[in-house]
Amino acid sequence: MPTSPNEVLDQLVTDSAKTGWATMTIPLALFKAFARESGWEAVATRRGDSSVSKLKPTVSAEAPVRSVSAATGLEAQLLHVDGAHLPFVPDIVVMHSDTVNSTATRIWKPSFGVVHSSAVQHGVFIVGTGRDAFLACAADDTGLRFDPYCMSPADSRSRDASSLLTSYDDVYEHAWDEPNKLLLIRNRVVLHGRARAEKGEERELTRIAYRTGPLK
Template sequence: MPTSPYEVLDQLVIDTAKMGWATTTMSLSLLKGFARERGWEPIATRRGDSAVSKLKPTVASEAPARSISATVGLDAQLLHVDGAHIPAMPDVVVMHFETVNLTATRIWSPGFEVVRSSPVQHGVFIVGTGRDTFLACAADDNGLRFDPYCMTPADRRSQEAFTLLTSYGDVHEHAWDEPDKLLLVRNRMVLHGRAKAVDGEDRELSRIGYRTGPLK
């Protein structure tokens, strides 16, 4: 059994590589040190943000323009990958709460038959808006690129891909039921999103996206 914090994190990475996500209880500072030692590159997933984001459920009228919250407000989010709108996406996403929180994070792993289907592999989406717009499919050799909030189907196959990737199967509800709980998500293998926010709860999630290369 792992005994030191870094042994625990090594096992967390192994489990994430296999399952798409894994969780433990640990301070975020330990994870940051672990990531530095292994050469993981932290990246911002929104222009003007730092690599470490603080996320809070926000009513639509007060949310940043073009953010997911600007569309859904406090309602449940459609599941997505982080950074779909940037060419070089994070390989893993770390999420952390210092305190207990009642609003779950939902995770879904599309099956092989979905990811390797012709619509997902070959349907063309318009990604982003304005001068940063580009074309992409919902999956490539590195995995998924899908965010229903910033990707618009541009042909019949991408319309089918949109349906496939929003028709969820067995969704895992990750509970933030312990202080210092940490969730590691293999960003290009699974989709994730916040459940409907619990009324009146002060929920501030720390999130970091990392480029890691292949997980081992």
């Protein structure tokens, strides 16, 4: 049985391997210290941003250009991998809320058959736009890379892959129903996104993406 904060958090990471996510109630500062001691690298998911970001439901007109919020506003987001547009996709995404709110985070783990299908493994997407655009598949040896907001299908297999990865079943809805709730997501294993938010919802999550290297 874990007897120290680091052992508890080690167990949280281990538990996340089973479903692609795990949750507990803990101050964020304790998790950040654990991540530093584990040698994890916090990375920004948008150019020019801090590695620590604040997520708030935002109407489209007020959201950063080309962000998920700019595309969806307060409506439910299509499920995605954070940082899919980066050369190296983060391994772990952590979200934390100091307060209770009523807007869930939705999570879906695609089946083995979907992830290892020819469409997902070999369909080619154009990732991003302009001079920073590159080609990639929706999965590789280290896991998923899929975000329908920044990835455009470039062939018939990638169109099939996009259909497979937006046809959700058995979606888990994580409730932010306690103060200091922390959600750890294995970003290369599952897709996630915010549920529909009500206008004026007092919801603010702190998000940190990490590159960790191999995990248990």
